[in-house]
Every structure is written in structure tokens, then in C-alpha cells.
Amino acid sequence: MKAAILLFPGINRERDMVLAVRQSFGQEPAVIWHKETELPAGTDLVILPGGFSFGDYLRCGAMAAQSPIMRAVKAHAARGGYVLGVCNGFQILTEAGILPGALLRNASLRFLSMDTMLRVARADTVFTSHWQKGAEFRAPMAHGDGNYTADEETLNRLEGENLVAFRYADFNRNGSARAIAGIFSPNLRVLGLMPHPENLVDPLMGGTDGKPLFDALAAA
């Protein structure tokens, strides 16, 4: 699996993502500046990491969704390529229309930084194959705008088509609709989620709960 990590100005978890990918994939991911117009040849997986792209001064992710590289990402996704967006990366994917819905301010109107428990909704995807269906794992969250929302019809469709990837299992702190923490695209090849599995991939980080995501991708 050849990975490319996108770097928009203001992204700040790209180094964390490099660590997680390097450890599981056994190879160095490419880091691609947002003004590029093409992905490196042979890219299998595009990763949009967390942070505050363009300061999130407009809606979170709205500016980054217009960056030159995003045309290539849309084409990659349309071809059935793998895409992972975490936190601001998830927000960018929704702003780009690659995933449905939007991330609003947390219900508490405060930034939330703590570990949360996530439940795996299905284990038959390239992202989740190293978990059991229904498994719960710990993941740090760190966001001000993680309150997933979509219209009723979209939420019903996501659930009906089994496209919810993860739900908050302990406490839906940010107020997300139906406790949704992450969703898949209909072809199950694009995953967006708010918490940070990449920040728990080493016992010294406090655990390895997030490592199965990267191990599963590495094995795909």
C-alpha cells in the first residue's frame, strides 16, 4: 500500500500520521503540498490529516477543499482509490463533497481533548478488517468542530446502507447525530472520522488501540 499524506497550510497532525504509517507500512509515506496538482504515481491511499487548514477561519475545511490537489483526490476517489480523512481531514472531505454531511461546533461550544471509546460498526472493510464487528477501542479526540450532522434522509441512508464506520461508544461528547464518529463512502473505500487513531499506535503514547487501522491498511 503506497500512501500519500496531504499537507495543507495549517495542518498540524501530519507528523503523527507519518509515524503511524511508517510503523505499520514499513515504508515512508509521501507528503504532498496542497498546491500540487497530481498525486505521486502509484498512490493507493491518500491521507488527509488533522489540524486547522487555513486556520479554519472560514468553515472548517472549506478553504482546503478548494486547494489544487483536491481535484486529484476527487479523481482518485472516483477511480476507487482509498482515502482516509481524520479530524480536519474528515471536515475537508465533507466540504469537498467526497463524503456527505458536515461537522458543526461541538455541542458544548468548547474544544474537546480527551480519549473517547469508539465502536466498530463493521469489520468487512479495508480499514476495519483488523477489528471485530462491535469491538470497542480507545481513541484520542481533539477538536472544536466534531459534531457530525446531516439531514434525516442522509442519516437514514448512511445507516440503511451500513456506511457508519464508528460510533461513540461511551459518551457522545460533541453531540454528533446518532453518535456517528466516522463514515464510509458507498464503495467503502473512503473513510472519514473525527478521533485520532494515529495518536495511539505505541505503548509509549499510552496504548496501541489505533494501530489495527494502519495494520489493516498495510495488509490490504
Next chain:
Amino acid sequence: MKVNESLAKSFGLNAEEWQKVVGIMGRTPSLTELGIFSVMWSEHCSYKSSRIWLKELPTKAPWVIHGPGENAGVIDIGDGLAAIFKMESHNHPSFIEPYQGAATGVGGILRDVFTMGARPIANLNALRFGDPSLPVTKRVVDGVVRGIGGYGNCVGVPTVGGEVNFHPAYNGNPLVNAMTVGIARKDKIFLSAAAGVGNPVVYVGSKTGRDGIHGATMASTEFDASSEEKRPTVQVGDPFTEKLLIEACLELMQTDAIVAIQDMGAAGLTSSSVEMAGKGGVGIELNLDNVPQRETGMTAYEMMLSESQERMLLVLKPERSEMARAIIEKWDLDYAIIGHITDTGHIVVKHKGVVEADIPLDPLAEAAPLYRRPVAETPKPAPLGKVESDVPLLAALEKLIGSPDLCSRRWIYDQYDSTVGGQTVKRPAQADAAIVRLEGSKRALAMTADCTPRYCVADPETGGAQAVAETWRNITATGAKPLAITDNMNFGNPEKPEIMGQFASAIKGMAAACIALDYPVVSGNVSLYNETEGRPILPTPAIGGVGVLEDAAQAVGYAAQPGLTLVVVGETHGELGRSLYLREICGREDGPPPTMDLAAERRNGDFVRAQIITGKVAACHDVADGGLLVAVAEMALAGDCGVDLTAGGDAKYWFGEDQARYVMAVQDAPTLLAAAAAAGIPATQIGSCIIGNKLTLSMAGAISLPQLRDAHERFFPAWFA
């Protein structure tokens, strides 16, 4: 505006200082020149009241690479790496506009660190607020916490530690002290001394606006009822631009383009250009026409004094300036050549073809006022006398652990991103110091910020020593070796002898602790005039400590686990003077603070650290605010683990704040006790960690952990519900 003595006075210069300015210039200065003198000679920039005392602090050790005098302190941490760190106050702006004041405090200290070539890896803070029953306190706490989070979270530097106190003495003067720690290769440190006649002076970062004009002067006066009117002198932070600036500067630092670099902090373009040229023994000429400007019609005076944020000043090698421009512009930042280095020894400022300022740099620096202000020593506190209370021990514990100064800080640190970067090994409330691993190395840094102002006000010398020792102890309790400190001296009006006396005594105590613990000061900041309508804050010498672990995996936290035995290291006499027990349970704030025995501090700490490094210590917690029983309760709560205390004792024993003590949790207590005995270290077994959800105190009953946790966690969420 006519430049005369009266205008100088409104700029903060007294009559004698005004005469000196006229003497140096040989004429009446221009408005811009007066502005430059007034900010460079402000308390904030010149340290005119504190300099003679700061010299008493030890600043050298074999591992110190750069001590005070640079933008931040630099120490060798092994593996070819250096830690670069400093703590700085943003007190005055944070009172006037809490969110932006705190946010720009974080931004400013970050720049002090990355300007030297370091990637910032951790932020900490030391905060003091007024009486929590006042609405204004709630507003300030909320704004400051949001501001620190808003800035730190966005730039992507984890906020991993800090401390918070409440006291009515901070009602009109909250303290916001922000600390940044960064990492650089020790052979790639960047300094600020300009060199090379003809070399271009380059401006990088945000555009210059009219914000923050005379901020340094504001930080050099007391507050009064008109302070709210000073809101326009508080700057507005832009953490997104700061993030770009960090990445752009670090990328540029990979090249050989930079001769010198300094951030534009307090007094903006004035202090950066004057200090860079002054340190390099050269002159500097600026053409303000080229300064990127956010507003139209700005005057030379306004541009020189603006404190717009997120700006850097660089001296570059001329043949590299176009390559540098390409790197800076890649990050969408302004890049402008605004002047060059000269051999005149003057700063010359031109604007629209007119020389707006021409000042000789040596006299500007050397003739800067230096005051040995009168000092009145703080009278020694009367003995404590008899302490009486009929509150049962466990009821006192429940009240103490729920009090504003001791309750859980979860509500605060849950708003700070503590994991970004992927290197955080111990997050807030897991260990006595935050532990952050160094990328590409097994090593980790241990970092903490501490001060106990209620000790300092009673006895500034003891309090100064205690603040240094507490950081040393907190680092030691994780297993790390403490290396050096940064200090942030927050005091009242230095023109009052009793305040200057507090300052001098605190320095004396700090120096003694630094020497005894081999723990020099490498950077710092002084914030004076922390008074509102004549009422000073408690003397608050906040200390930021940094230590190193050779192997991050050796770090221990303080969570108790079933099966471990608890051993107290250090002597307990039961010193209740100025303790939280005395204040919260007995309603008294008197007596002397606990005694500092620096030799015992060193012995006990060295013993504890050596034991942790053997790998046989499962958890360790220093005994600080609230005393022994509070320390044990914090360990029980952190591990969600029952504790059975068999040692007997009264309130003095359980709540005394005797120094140089640690609680260690070990599998094999006999071996630990034998090692302590062999080393002549006092150590006592006090109980055990068990499966269960109670804290049981011999002869005094038990309290359930859920009840204790509810008390501990209640204050902040209830306050902000």
C-alpha cells in the same frame, strides 16, 4: 504632538530619564526617537529595577549552552540535541482582554523558542486568578483558557502541563505565564546578533498594523480604573500565520541563509532591530516604506512601536536572499527587505525620504536606566501557634481535594490538545511532570511549572527556594534528571520598598536552591507593577523546570495499582503554617511556610530518582499542596485503586506541607526501605494499594473513591455549568 518632558512622562519616562535622552541626542528627540527610547527604557524591556538582582542567579553548568540574554535558554540534553525553553508573562493584556491576551502570550513565547531554531514540542502555563466567587474571575478564567487553547491547539504544539491558583490578591491582576519548550540540534542554534555590513534586513510574517502600540509601556505601570480604556493596546493573535511562520522559519533554517534572527515581540520592530544591531556591535538602517502594512497612512512612530503579532526580523546573507524569499513566499507569508546592516553604530529609520530617527545604539543600551531601588525586608511571620479544628480527617480531605486550588483541572486541560505531535508519553494529571518523547530518539523531556505564592508572601526567600525545589521534585518524581529552569518573576510595584524586598529575597532563595540542586536559570522574564489601585499580587516567582530521561519508557506516573505498597520518603514533622489545610479548613492564612532543607531535598530526590531508574517503582508522587493524605488520595483516584493506610497520625501528620517528600508505590517495600536505610534516607511504610473502591485511614474510617472523585471533579464543571 509636541515632544517635550510632559510627553515623555506620558510615555513612561521620568524627568531624569528625559534629561538623559536629551543628553544622548544633543537635541530634542523626534517623536519616533522618543518612542524608541521610551519602550527600550521601559521596565518591560530594560529590566531597570530587576537587573541588579537577577545577576545573583546561577546561570552556568556544563550542560548550559546559552543562558539568559538570548531569546530563550538552551541546554544540552544528549544525543546531539538541545532543549530551548523560556517562560514569559502576558499578565496585563490578559486582564484587559483575556482571550487575546492569553492567546498572544502563547504566540509570543513560541516565537522566542523557534526563532532559535527549535521545533516547539510542548507548551505549559502557570495561571493565577482572583476570588472564584467574583463574576469577573469566571470571565477571565474562561477567556484565558479559551485563548491558550485557541492558539496552542491551532499551531499544533501540545499543551501538556501547568498550574492554576486562586487568591483574592489576583482579583484585578490575573497572571498568565506561558512556557514553550523546543528541540533543536545543538549545532544548529540560531542567535540574534546581527553581522555583516550591507547584509539585508528582512521582515517576515504578518503585516504591521496599529495594534499593540505602547504595549511594553502598558506592562510597566499599575492598573487603575482607566485600564479598560487600554484595550486597543492589546494585540490580536493569528495562530494560523504563526504555524506558517514556524514551518517557514524551520525550513529556512535548514539552509545557510540566516545570519541572525529575532522575533518581533514587545516593542516590535524597535526592540528587535535595536537588540540585533546592538548585540552585533553594528548599525542598522531601516526604510519603513518597505514594511508590509495592514493599514494606510501609518507613521514611522506607529510602525516602530506596533506590536502586531507573528512577525520576525532576519539578517540574511545577500546571495541567499532570493532563495529565502522563495521559501517564505511558498508559505504565503510577507517577505520584505526593509533595511541593511551598517557600520555606523546607529539605528537610522527612514520613512518617505525623511530621517525619522537616528540614535546611537551604545548609549541607548548602556545609558539605559538601572535602579537599585530601596528594599524593605518582609518581616518574618509570627509562629503559627496552636491549630484547632474539629473537622474529622476524612471530611477535611474531601473538602480540601474539592477546593479550587486542589480540585481536578480536567475542565481546563480537556480544552487543550495534549497529544498533537504523537510524542506525548505522560499527559496532564498522569505524572508529576509532563513527559514528551523526542522524535527519533529514546529520550524524553520532563517539564513542569510551579510556584506556591502563599509561601512567598509569608517568606519570599523560603518561597523562592520552594518554587525551584518543587519543579525539581516534580521532575524527579517521574524518574527524569532535572537540568535547568526558566523563571517568570511576577511582582507588584518595584518603587515600593516592600515589593522590591520581596523580589530581592525571592531571588536569594531561588539562587540557593539552584546551587544546591545543580539546577541553573537559563532564561526568564520579569513582570512588575502587578497592582490594581495600589493592591499588589502575591509575590509569584513562577518556575518552569526541564529535565531529561535517557529512556522514555522509564518514566513513571502517580497512578496507584492494587498490590503495591506505599512508602513515604522524607521526614514529616507536620508543618501546617500557610498550608491549604490551615486556609481551607481553619480559615487562617498565617504562620511561617514549611522549612526548606535543601541538602535533604537533594539527598531525598537523588535517592528517589535512582530507585525509579532501577525499574522497581511502579508509581511516584511528590507531596505538595495539601500534604500527605492529599497526595495519596490523588494516587488512588488516578489509578482508581483502593488504598489502606495503616500509619497513624493527626491532622499535622496528614496535612502538613513538609517539603522534600515523595510517596512511592512499589512491589517490594522491604528492599526499598533497606536501600533507604543504607543511604541514610528517611523512609516509612504507610499503607498499601488494594482492590477496592475505598480510601481507608487507620482509626479514622473510610471514604469511597466515587465520593472522593465527585468532590475532586466538581468545582470547575459546576462553576461553568
